[in-house]
Amino acid sequence: MHSGDVILVNPNEIHSTQSPDHNHILVIQFPMDFLQKVTSGKYYELFEFDLNTVKSRNSTDDLLVILNRLVALANQYTIIDNLTATANIYALLALLCRNYISQLPIEKRHNNADLTLLGNITGYIQLHFRERLTLPMVAAQFGYSVSYFSKFFAKRMNLTLSEYLQQLRLNTANELLLHSDDTLTNIAYNSGFSSYRNFYNAFLENYQVSPTKYRQQYQHDKILHVEP
Structure with missing residues (x-):
């Protein structure tokens, strides 16, 4: 991002912020119930916001x-x-x-029951992502078949459960890399990865640099912050 850029993140979108340079960013977070109230329940049911000046140079x-x-x-x-x-x-x-705004197609529209369920599911995952979690385990936790739960989660989140878990774990590992002196192996396990190799491969694919080089490049700047 540069001066004047604006990014709007809708609910349940995996995102993180990284800044190796000193800067000031204005962050505004709207409670979901407030957005539902002021839009008469139409937000996230019929439409979502669509604004990212980094990807598309909209006039703002x-x-x-x-x-x-x-x-x-x-x-x-x-x-x-x-x-x-x-x-x-x-x-x-x-x-x-x-x-x-972007109108949601019928198959992507959310209702209050779905939003409540999705909030409960993501809340549970965020509490337990450092543990061993599998699709059957999470599906059983909420009383659904693996097939139904897999389709529901992918449809509402636009990514699979394993992709969601990986992003949560990478965000946690990123934070530990930059703000701790722990070993890479410990960071991998403390972030929920089953092995250092799995962590290394996921990190390299996501950041195009190894964890060691990433830490060497950015750890000196203590103002850097990563937030899932």
């Missing part, structure tokens, strides 16, 4: 005006400032809904 001048106002109000606490910030939040969401 109006958006940046609002974001800069919110930055200026970040440390202001008067009633007027709070009301002004709230007004800008609603203006931001109105602009996003006007210009940066």
Whole structure:
């Protein structure tokens, strides 16, 4: 990302942030129930947001005006400032809904029951991903057949359970590589990988560099942060 870039991440999208350089990034997180309320339940049921200026150079001048106002109000606490910030939040969401949405095809639409179930599933996985988890184990935990659970998860998450687990484990390993002096083998096991070789291959495929070289390149910059 560069100055002025904006990326919008929808629910249940695997993502991480990495920054070897000193910088400031504005992060705004909207609670799902709030987005559902202000869009009359249409967000994530009929549409999702579609904005990533790193991949596609959309014009975001109006958006940046609002974001800069919110930055200026970040440390202001008067009633007027709070009301002004709230007004800008609603203006931001109105602009996003006007210009940066993508209609969901019928097979990708979510309902509240699916969202609740998916939240419970991902919550369980995030608690246990450092352990040995298999598709049959997670399916059984929620009372579903392997076939049904596999299709449901892949459809709602746009990736398989094994791909989701790998990303969670890689994000954890990345954090440990940069902010600990632990050995690579321990990092692999503490992140949930079954062996160092599996960790090495997954890391190399994802980052195009070995864990050792990655650590040597970035660990000196303690401001770097990775967040799953």
